[in-house]
Amino acid sequence: MLVLDNVDAHYxxxxxxxxxxxxxxxxxxxxxxxxxxxxxxxxxKVIMGMARRTGGRITFEGRDLQGxxxxxxxxxxxxxxxxxxxxxxLLTVLENLRTGLDRRGMTPARREALLDKVYxxxxxxxxxxxxxxxxxxxxxxxxxxxxxxxxxxxxIILLDEPTEGLMPRMVAQIQEIVHxxxxxxxxxxxxxxxVPLTLDAAGRVYIMEKGTVRHHASAAELRADQRVIHxxxxx
Amino acid sequence: xxxAMVASGLTLIFGIMDIVNFAHGDLxxxxxxxxxxxxxxxxxxxxALIVAxxxxxxxxxxxxxxxxxxxxxxxxxxxxLATFGVSLVVQKYALWQWGPSVRQISVPVGGDFNLFYLQxxxxxxxxxxxxxxxxxxxxxxxxxxxxxxWIRATTQDRVMAQAMGIPVPLVYxxxxxxxxxxxxxxxxxxxxxxxVTQTMGFDFTLRAFIVVVVGxxxxxxxxxxxxIFVSLLESYAAILVSPAQAVIVSFVVLVxxxxxxxxxxxxxxxx
Numbered sequence: 491m492l493v494l495d496n497v498d499a500h501y502x503x504x505x506x507x508x509x510x511x512x513x514x515x516x517x518x519x520x521x522x523x524x525x526x527x528x529x530x531x532x533x534x535k536v537i538m539g540m541a542r543r544t545g546g547r548i549t550f551e552g553r554d555l556q557g558x559x560x561x562x563x564x565x566x567x568x569x570x571x572x573x574x575x576x577x578x579x580l581l582t583v584l585e586n587l588r589t590g591l592d593r594r595g596m597t598p599a600r601r602e603a604l605l606d607k608v609y610x611x612x613x614x615x616x617x618x619x620x621x622x623x624x625x626x627x628x629x630x631x632x633x634x635x636x637x638x639x640x641x642x643x644x645x646i647i648l649l650d651e652p653t654e655g656l657m658p659r660m661v662a663q664i665q666e667i668v669h670x671x672x673x674x675x676x677x678x679x680x681x682x683x684x685v686p687l688t689l690d691a692a693g694r695v696y697i698m699e700k701g702t703v704r705h706h707a708s709a710a711e712l713r714a715d716q717r718v719i720h721x722x723x724x725x
Numbered sequence: 726x727x728x729a730m731v732a733s734g735l736t737l738i739f740g741i742m743d744i745v746n747f748a749h750g751d752l753x754x755x756x757x758x759x760x761x762x763x764x765x766x767x768x769x770x771x772x773a774l775i776v777a778x779x780x781x782x783x784x785x786x787x788x789x790x791x792x793x794x795x796x797x798x799x800x801x802x803x804x805x806l807a808t809f810g811v812s813l814v815v816q817k818y819a820l821w822q823w824g825p826s827v828r829q830i831s832v833p834v835g836g837d838f839n840l841f842y843l844q845x846x847x848x849x850x851x852x853x854x855x856x857x858x859x860x861x862x863x864x865x866x867x868x869x870x871x872x873x874x875w876i877r878a879t880t881q882d883r884v885m886a887q888a889m890g891i892p893v894p895l896v897y898x899x900x901x902x903x904x905x906x907x908x909x910x911x912x913x914x915x916x917x918x919x920x921v922t923q924t925m926g927f928d929f930t931l932r933a934f935i936v937v938v939v940g941x942x943x944x945x946x947x948x949x950x951x952x953i954f955v956s957l958l959e960s961y962a963a964i965l966v967s968p969a970q971a972v973i974v975s976f977v978v979l980v981x982x983x984x985x986x987x988x989x990x991x992x993x994x995x996x
Contacts, residue, residue, distance in 0.1 A: 540884060564890025576885040578878045589878045589889045592871040642890065 756909020941989020
């Protein structure tokens with residue numbers, strides 16, 4: 491579904507991604523593990539057209555993403571939940587969701603149905619729907635970021651470190667949500683530092699180091715043989 | 726109140742697009758000329774107001790697409806220079822097209838009423854109300870409208886807005902068009918007070934900038950409060966000194982704001 495083929499990227503003059511190749515098939519949860527600063531987030535940004543790709547190809551459902559404007563990706567079915575969450579802080583929770591709901595071709599009935607669906611996932615957001623996004627707690631902001639991606643009805647969600655800085659109870663809840671999305675047939679590319687969570691949620695895992703993919707295995711293999719994890723992640 | 730309207734157009738453009746628009750006052754002037762021309766042809770002031778707003782909105786959109794869109798992401802100085810250039814072109818065009826003489830826009834609502842000892846023209850009240858109405862409409866649109874939410878989301882986080890599928894380049898063009906339309910409408914509203922000349926724009930640009938800075942850049946509510954504040958201050962100062970000297974007061978306020986509260990006077994919590 492989403493294929494990165496030998497992708498290079500630069501920030502200014504520094505070469506940050508070296509020939510990254512990743513494939514995500516429909517319905518899969520794919521994990522992307524690695525230490526800080528190995529290029530995981532940059533990989534997602536390159537897909538979203540926010541970091542400059544200097545080589546290689548990215549295709550989504552067979553279509554080359556070259557030349558698709560950043561605002562066109564949502565319509566293709568790609569949603570992004572950034573690491574910093576990037577809630578619209580001065581917009582209310584409902585308005586944050588409306589940025590994705592008020593798109594072309596939406597009927598009021600469908601909007602309502604979608605809203606009910608995300609409120610069912612995240613009841614707390616319904617409670618806080620008229621509160622400014624910036625006043626939510628970290629965990630609630632993370633839920634809002636995921637909910638905001640969900641209202642786009644994406645085929646794939648690029649989920650960047652959703653559990654970073656959250657307390658254990660929230661981490662468990664996010665894990666639950668990843669499972670639920672997977673059951674609903676949403677494809678997920680999950681960037682994480684949390685190894686147990688990734689091995690639990692993902693079917694396959696790529697491990698990155700120094701701007702390139704060093705290892706690729708099924709989560710089951712990695713669970714059985716933790717040496718690779720030790721080698722690349724030091725845990 | 727007209728100043729508040731000019732300033733809200735400017736602050737909308739600045740806050741959302743990070744564009745310091747030096748041509749804002751000249752779009753106002755052009756709007757006033759278009760208004761005066763339409764008024765001359767049809768005799769209807771209200772038609773002139775609407776036509777001027779629409780014509781200048783279209784012009785603003787074209788201006789944004791041709792001149793400013795290619796500059797997105799460049800040094801802010803380039804947009805300042807570009808809009809300054811546009812300002813000069815528009816002024817010279819107006820001089821060529823309509824000549825150096827002052828055009829009058831006749832007052833659509835005649836009559837005076839007595840305010841204590843003063844004769845006060847009704848038209849001033851109508852203008853203030855109308856400007857207030859337009860600003861309120863803009864506010865409601867930004868607060869509740871679908872596109873209003875798009876605009877506010879874009880202001881806060883352009884990159885995330887794009888990721889949510891909001892067509893940011895289109896939002897920019899639309900915002901510039903709305904700002905231009907507000908400038909044009911202000912020009913037609915203000916026309917009857919002092920007449921329409923090709924140099925009337927600069928004064929407005931300057932005063933609108935003072936208001937925008939004092940009110941907090943990109944902050945609509947702040948700009949409106951600041952414009953009332955600055956206008957009142959100037960009027961009171963005009964009682965004590967001559968009206969020409971009273972203008973100095975605004976500049977003093979501007980300098981003091983820049984020194985002690987550079988984020989603006991009417992911003993809740995400067996961060």
